[in-house]
Amino acid sequence: MHAGAIVLQTVLLVALAPLWNGVVARIKARLQMRRGSPVLQRYRDLLKLAGKETVLSEHASPLARVTPYLMLGAAVTLCTWTPVLTTRPGLAFAGDLVMTVALLAAMRVLLALLALEAGTTFGGMSASRHLALSALAEPALMMAIFTLALNAHSTDLARIAAAVEAAPAAWISPSHLLALTAVWIVVVSETGRVPVDNPVTHLELTMIHEGMTLDVSGHHLALLEWAGAVRQLVLLTLVANLFLPWGIADTLEPAALGLALLAWLGKLLLFAVVVALTESLTAKMRLFRVPEFLGMAFLLALIALTSDTLTRG
Amino acid sequence: MNLLFPDWLPRSNTVNLLAGAFLLSALYAAAQRRLLAAITAYQWNSVALGLIAAVVAVVTGARHIALAALLVFAIKAVVIPAVLRRQAMRGGGDTVAEPFMGVPAGMLACGGLVVLAFSQTRALFGAGSSILASCLPVSVATTLVGLFIMVSRRRALMQVVGLVIVENAIFLAAVSLTYGMPLVVEMGVLLDLLVGVALLGLFVGRIEETLGDTDTTRLTSLKG
């Protein structure tokens, strides 16, 4: 592991996280025949928030002061071992697939607790929906990547990426595609995109993720938004580099890294287009249809796993 | 030895005679409707038992069996009947309580039990070779007869009589099979019996004071 590579990957993920949201918003605006806000607008928003006065609810406990920092810390920690440009291990001795899912769960727990701090109805509503959907999404995510891990005989993310890249013919196998579909559904759910949740809604009764941050302001809100963006980008990177690792570098040569960077950015752009199209062409689901949606993801992941077992004998 | 058992009276015949007396006295007790007569029959039963024990003592020459025989005479033939008689007197005298089945039917049942006992004992334990060979079937038969007395009589004291007859029969079985038990056991058993009878007498008295008579069919109301 090369310290420079690790720092590079981490910085890339952290720095580009808000940009992806900007790109998606811009594409959606164009689809709606509007000009849309600049792609760098999210950065300006975050900087503005970081300088604003932060107000806490009078009922909040001391935990509310610490949670936003912990969330950003956890999100950035995830970046240190996520394979972005290379299949050489990052800080892989510290974390693997299960640790990733556990850190995502930790972020979820902290966010739900933050939502309940203010003692309002909206916080409780969002927290309860969030918990219910995550209870279904996390197993599906775990199962889908488990399928890949079983093939790679390891839960180390870099090794999984290397194993999938080394066998291109397996990319179009049924279990791989099923797992990819399941993971995509989970990513849509976890990042709060249509059809699960509308990220630009202003109606409290329709909020899942937005409702949890109603009582957070100032630099706390900046930290939470950035942590959410980093988490989203990590998940998308995992989909890109674990399921479609074309172009990822095996070595640390600058040429290979440059190619990997282009490949990664291209895949992210592709995802942005897909998400924007989905958001523009479909409507948000009723809340109690979402469990069916996620249950389908779980089922697809389970089928992917067992078909792997059955075909291998 | 020859004084006690002349040649024309072999030892085994003596024992057989006494065993027969034992069984007959038990059957006599089963045939009685009056309590005092039953107690007297029990007394003869105990005497027969004591004599058998004495014969065993003479034959084997063991001292502890002689002591046991004396104890049998003292306690079972004297003390216990006295206790029972006193309790019978206190409790309304020699009243007659109807047994569940009439005397002829009862005797028929006892006869059946005796036949059953004799035949099965022979089948189970064989003929036996010692001079006390006849005692085992007799004791099994007497046990059954004693139980029958307990089952078929209403009055509590009659059931006590049945109980002590059963105890005699078991003692006879012990004597005939093992030529007597260790003295400690013997004395323990007798003490037990004495205390048991005394307690039973006490309880019968209390039942009579409380309920007015000792008809044990009225105890059904205590069902749990």
Added chain:
Amino acid sequence: MSLTGLDGVLLAGAVFGLAVAMLLPVLATLVPSPPAALRHAAPRALAAGSCVLAAVVGMRALAGATPPPLAWWPGFPGQPFTLGPDALSAPFVMLFGAVGAASFAAHAPIGSERGASARLALHAGFALAMLAAFTARHVLLFLVAWEAMTLLSAALVAHDTRSSRGRGAAYVYLAISHAGAACIALALFTLSAQAGSFQFEALAATYARLPAAEAARLAWWFTAGFSVKLALLPLHVWLPMAHPEAPAPVSAMLSGVMVKAGLYGLLRFAWQMPGAPPAHWGTVLVLAGIASMIAGALYAAVEADAKRLLAYSTLKNAGVLALAVGLAALLAEAGQRDIAGVALAAALYHAVGHGFAKALAFLSVGEAVHAGGSRHLDHLGGLANRMPRTSIAALVSTLALCGLPALSCFAGEWLVFQSLILGYSAGAGQLRLVAPFAGAALALASALAVAALVKLYGIAFLGRPRTAEAAAAHDAPRVVGLTLLSFTALPVLWGLAAPVMALTLAAPLGALLPDFDAARLAGEAGFTLLPARVDGSSIAPAAVALLVALFALLALAWLRGARGQRRVLRRAPSWTCGAATDTRAQYTALGLTKPLRLIFEPVLRSTRELDVLEEGSPYFARRLRYRSAVPAVFERWLYQPFVQAVVWTSEQARRLQTGSLHLYLAYLLATLVGLLLWGR
């Protein structure tokens, strides 16, 4: 009784200390006016100190210093009662010592004085019985200790004599535990009769030499008996009834340590003594574990009673333990002994880690329940601001139980996942079928448990107080608060130093799998946790915690320095669209997890009654009554029919009991006649 070496002295000290602590309150009642210190403070301190000694004994035994056992002459003639820790019981003794010390230190008197000293005496007796059960090496001593553990804890479960729920719970607990103890006693006595001795060494030698069929039969009896204590489905019904009713320090010991006694029994009598578990044992345990995990997590998620929620969480973790042990057995059977060692390490690590976290949870939630005046979550709220010390402990324990990475319940589950993956790759038939479902079940159960625990902390400690008592709550007394805070260090330490802690489990692992090298579980310098294979994956919880802290501090520094954020933040009322709302406008416990209840409705089959008591208009009623309940599935479909069959049979048999003396004597006569006729 011979005392050899330091460990012997320590163990004797622990045993006698607990015995004296048990007797002191009893003796104090004989004295006309005993000083208060003698009734409560002195026995409490003595018991806590004895538990610390026991913990030290356990730690020394883990480090490899196993002393020769203490021999007690009041045993059977010729065979004294022996007790002493050995490699397998060492982690359990350490867990017992730590949890016991905390629970005694937190056992402040509540309620009336007389009840308090009786409770303390029972608590000390219970602890003594548990220590004896873990360290016994003599069959009769083990059985007496096992029964005493059940009886004394049942007395504590029923300690609130006015509560019929407590009495009912104690009754069910006693009935099921006795059934389990009967199985254990049956198997132990069979084995002792064959071995001709009551000492465990002789039993082990005989057991290992028995033919396979008979040894398997004995192992299954042991499994049935110990599964009752480990609370595996469907023998678990006593757990959610009994654990909430006991006082909080006792619940901490019940959930934290006594459930692990079942695990200890399984490992010792069904694995270590016969050398290897019987065929299909692993599969049965895996299936029971999966079912327990999911049922426990699901019922915890829809529970509104704080202590019962924690009890269901214990059920879920008992399932995880069974899953790990079952996996280990399957792998060992398939010949993959190093991966089996990984699974066993997972079981032992998780047993201790969960014990710490659950004990801390019960202690802190118990304090909160006592301060807030009710066990029901909907009567609490806002306690974090009013009870700072307790809420820190509750937060750490809740996060630990959720399975957060650097705390005590994560590494065990990580090791289970590793053994699933490695075992799947190594490919033994049954394991390939079971592994995907086990992994899915573990992930689902963890997610549901997270929902339940977030509900527990969020509703009880965060937000606004929902009742006047909760608003008036004050923090725990100083001693209790200090105990909670210092005990908080244990789950954190066990989690952060997971690789080192896994290495310390080398001795018990060696007792079960002699050819397993536990040193391969940790990487260089004990910094990373490995699944015994160098080319696999690894985690370093301490590194992760450091990174998170590092990045958080970086963000803090940037915000303070570059953006000028102040340290003191302004407080303002919560945003509720500008209106001032009642505290009851917050989400209730059942409401928070209602989406989960609706999603799992086909499994839960909850009942719901809504009565309109007073109608205002067609659309808005003035008064409503709403009742919702999740039926107890196992009680209704499994236990009630069984109980009804037993009662029906007894009613029929009662017809023999007419009350007539003559009929009873006639039974005697008939029996004798029958014996004579059919004596041949």
